[in-house]
Amino acid sequence: MDQEKIIVHVENLTKRYGDNIALNQMSIDLYKGKIVGLLGPNGCGKTTFIKLLANLLNVYEGTITINGCRPSAQTKAMISYLPDRNFIPETWTAQMSIDFYKDFYADFNDKKAMKLINKLQINPFMKFRAMSKGTKEKLQLILVLSRNAQLYLFDEPIAGVDPAARDLIFELILENYNKEATVIISTHLIYDVEKILDYIVFLKNGTVTRYGDVEIIREKTQKSIELLFKEDFRC
Amino acid sequence: MLKKLIKHEFKSSWLEMVIANGAVLIITVFVAILIRIGSSILFQTMGLTSLLLLYVGQIILVFMTIIRSLNKKLFTNEGYLSFTLPVTTRQLLFSKVFVNVIWIIGTALVMIISLVIMGAITIGGADIGLDFIYFDISEFASANILPLLVLLFSFFISSILFLITILGVLTIVNTGKMKKKKLLIGVILYYILTNVLSWIEQFVIIIPFTLYYIGGTWTIARSTTLYSLFTGIMGPEGLPIINFNSMFLEIVFIIGIFIFSEKMISKHLELE
Numbered sequence: 001m002d003q004e005k006i007i008v009h010v011e012n013l014t015k016r017y018g019d020n021i022a023l024n025q026m027s028i029d030l031y032k033g034k035i036v037g038l039l040g041p042n043g044c045g046k047t048t049f050i051k052l053l054a055n056l057l058n059v060y061e062g063t064i065t066i067n068g069c070r071p072s073a074q075t076k077a078m079i080s081y082l083p084d085r086n087f088i089p090e091t092w093t094a095q096m097s098i099d100f101y102k103d104f105y106a107d108f109n110d111k112k113a114m115k116l117i118n119k120l121q122i123n124p125f126m127k128f129r130a131m132s133k134g135t136k137e138k139l140q141l142i143l144v145l146s147r148n149a150q151l152y153l154f155d156e157p158i159a160g161v162d163p164a165a166r167d168l169i170f171e172l173i174l175e176n177y178n179k180e181a182t183v184i185i186s187t188h189l190i191y192d193v194e195k196i197l198d199y200i201v202f203l204k205n206g207t208v209t210r211y212g213d214v215e216i217i218r219e220k221t222q223k224s225i226e227l228l229f230k231e232d233f234r235c
Numbered sequence: 236m237l238k239k240l241i242k243h244e245f246k247s248s249w250l251e252m253v254i255a256n257g258a259v260l261i262i263t264v265f266v267a268i269l270i271r272i273g274s275s276i277l278f279q280t281m282g283l284t285s286l287l288l289l290y291v292g293q294i295i296l297v298f299m300t301i302i303r304s305l306n307k308k309l310f311t312n313e314g315y316l317s318f319t320l321p322v323t324t325r326q327l328l329f330s331k332v333f334v335n336v337i338w339i340i341g342t343a344l345v346m347i348i349s350l351v352i353m354g355a356i357t358i359g360g361a362d363i364g365l366d367f368i369y370f371d372i373s374e375f376a377s378a379n380i381l382p383l384l385v386l387l388f389s390f391f392i393s394s395i396l397f398l399i400t401i402l403g404v405l406t407i408v409n410t411g412k413m414k415k416k417k418l419l420i421g422v423i424l425y426y427i428l429t430n431v432l433s434w435i436e437q438f439v440i441i442i443p444f445t446l447y448y449i450g451g452t453w454t455i456a457r458s459t460t461l462y463s464l465f466t467g468i469m470g471p472e473g474l475p476i477i478n479f480n481s482m483f484l485e486i487v488f489i490i491g492i493f494i495f496s497e498k499m500i501s502k503h504l505e506l507e
Contacts, residue, residue, distance in 0.1 A: 018412075
C-alpha cells in the first residue's frame, strides 16, 4: 500500500518496565480507514501499545509515527482515546464533559454528543458519580466518538459489560466513528469483535505473532480469527 | 490552549474555594457581633480564639483541597483525561500552579479582610482592645502601599514555591516505584525538601541585600552581619522585610523543581 495511506508506523518498538519487556521489537504499519483488532491475552502488551500511541508513555526504543509525527501534543489532537477505566471527574455532569471536550478539541461535535446522550437516555445534568457503571461507559464512549478524529483508540471497550451492552458498544462505534479514520480496538474477547475487524494484530508476550488483513488471513488459513486466536494462544 | 486550561482549572475549583473562604467571612461577622454584644472579657477572648482557630482551619482546608486536586488530576484516573489533551505537560502544570497560587493569595486576602471586618464591627464595643486591628491596618496600608505590594510579591513567590514543592513531592511519589504508604513518604519528602531548601537559602549568598523598614521608612541595605546574611531575621537597625537572596534562590528553586517535575512526569509517569 502507499506510504500516504499509513496512519501508524511502528518500527522495532521495545518498551521496558524495569527488567520486564512489555513490547519486544514490534514493527507494524496500520492503514487509514481500517478497523484494527489488537488481540491477545491479558498482559500481552495491548494497553502499553495503546498508551504509547496516546502519548501517555514517552520512554521507549524504536520508532512510532502517527500521520508522520512522533507522539506529542500535535498527535494528541488527532487521536480520540478511550482508556480501560473511568477518566471523567466524579463531580462532572455529562453537560460539563461536553463543554470540556468542545473547548479542547477542535474536531469535537457537541451536537452529535447531545444527540447520542438523548438517544441513550442519559441525563445531561446527572453527576458522573451518580451514574451506573454502564451509563458511565456509554458517556465516555459518546465523548470519544463525537470527535472527528483520525485515529480512535479503544482499550478493552467491551471488557466487563454484558453481551447486550457489547452489541450496543459496537453499534455505537460503527455508526459514529469518522469513516476515513482508523480504529484500533484492543480486546481478548475475539468472538464479539471478529465480525467488525478489517485488520488484526496478535500480540503474545509483547511480540507480534500474526498481523494482516482479516480476509486474507481467513482465506490463507481457512480458519476464523477466533479459532486462530485459540490456537496461537493455547496454554 | 493555556487560557482554556486555566479557565477549566478555575471552573473545577472555584466552588470549594468560595465555600472555604466565604465561610470564614460569614463566621467572622458572626463572631465579631458576639464579641461586640458580649459582656464578659472571657466571652470576647473565646470569640477571638475561635476566630484564630477558624483561620488555621481555613489554611489547612485550602491546602488540603489544592494537594488533593493536584494529585487527583495528574496522578489518578483523571490523569487519562489531563494527559491526553492536546497540550504539553508544561502548559498543563503551569495552569495548575497558576490557578492555585491565585487561590492562596485569595485566601490570604480573605484573612486580611476578615481582620478588617472584625476590627470595624468591634470598634468601641469590645473590652479586649480590638480597635487596633482596624486602625493599625488601615493606617499602615494607606501609608505604605508600595512596600505592601512588594510584600505581596514576596508572598506570591513563597506561595509558588510552596505549590511547586508540593508538586515536586507528588511527582516523586507517583513516578517512582512506591506503591504503598505514599502519604507518609510524601510528608517525609516534603519535610526533607523544605529543610534542604531552607539550608541552601541560609548558606548560599548571591545577593546580600535586604529591604528594611527602619523608623517608618523603607531602605534597601547591604546585609552586613553574618546573622542577617544567613537568616534575614535581624537587619542592621530595623525590621527586614524582604531578603533578596532568599527571594532569588526561591525563584531558582521554583524553576528547578518545575522543570524536574515536568521531565519526571513526561518521562516516567505511568498511570495505572
